Amino acid sequence: MGVLIIFIAMVLVAAVAASVLIHTAGILQQKASSTGTTTIRQVSSGIIETQILGYDSAHPTEAGGVSLLAIFVSPNAGNSAIDLGNVSLTLTVGGVTAVLVYNSSVFADISHGGSTNIFGISAWNNLSTAKGNPTSFGVLVTFDPQHSMVASYPVMSAGDQAAIVVNVTNTFGTNITQNAQVTGQVTPQNGAQAIIDFTAPVDFVTHVVQLQ
Known part of the structure; x- marks a missing residue:
């Protein structure tokens, strides 16, 4: 029973970590896209x-x-x-x-x-x-x-x-x-x-x- 609880806890931690990574990646992608758009605008204007x-x-x-x-x-x-x-x-x-x-x-x-x-x-x-x-x-x-x-x-x-x-x-x-x-x-x-x-x-x- 204890092993099962530990396993479930590990799965939950992994899921939370994955969610955080996905969220962070999304933010970084948005920032990169915004920076790229700004740079293109600055260069072309x-x-x-x-x-x-x-x-x-x-x-x-x-x-x-x-x-x-x-x-x-x-x-x-x-x-x-x-x-x-x-x-x-x-x-x-x-x-x-x-x-x-x-x-x-x-x-x-x-x-x-x-x-x-x-x-x-x-x-x-x-x-x-x-x-x-x-x-x-x-x-x-x-x-x-x-x-x-x-x-x-x-x-x-x-x-x-x-x-x-x-x-x-x-x-x-x-x-x-x-x-x-x-x-x-x-x-x-x-x-x-x-x-x-x-x-x-x-x-x-x-x-x-x-x-x-």
């Missing part, structure tokens, strides 16, 4: 840089340097929307690092009317040295079929494109010269950053320079 253009206003161009930057960005594939008003831009030029934020007075939308010279738009005057604002960047809307981007709330939806515009001279007190190294990142509230990393060409032969 965020902001991407598509190209970077610079403007050299000097005559001849060889004598000058890039004074304006246009960093073209789009939402990453998994992102529903990105508010450029809440994005921060970090740039390092000539060993000096600046953190820039959006200035709503520096906004232009050419997504429907177009432009023959994106660097000649009057809104960029608000980034000039005379206006101050050395820690500001502006936004140029280039593709926005849903009209979702306005100066006070520049929200990019999936498929939209815009450029973050920086007055290099105003921010750093100098231009980006030939063969200069520039690094940085565009950081959204959520998701992946867009990485900036280029070396300026050895020679500037046109006013508009492809940098990245």
Whole structure:
């Protein structure tokens, strides 16, 4: 009789242990699934840089340097929307690092009317040295079929494109010269950053320079 009681007790203990293990495994599986989903969302969301253009206003161009930057960005594939008003831009030029934020007075939308010279738009005057604002960047809307981007709330939806515009001279007190190294990142509230990393060409032969 005693042996039977011990056997039954062992069976009950084993059953309880198995139940605990199954419950724990279920919790771990849920956590792993949640972590995987979060990781995928983080990797597939965020902001991407598509190209970077610079403007050299000097005559001849060889004598000058890039004074304006246009960093073209789009939402990453998994992102529903990105508010450029809440994005921060970090740039390092000539060993000096600046953190820039959006200035709503520096906004232009050419997504429907177009432009023959994106660097000649009057809104960029608000980034000039005379206006101050050395820690500001502006936004140029280039593709926005849903009209979702306005100066006070520049929200990019999936498929939209815009450029973050920086007055290099105003921010750093100098231009980006030939063969200069520039690094940085565009950081959204959520998701992946867009990485900036280029070396300026050895020679500037046109006013508009492809940098990245």
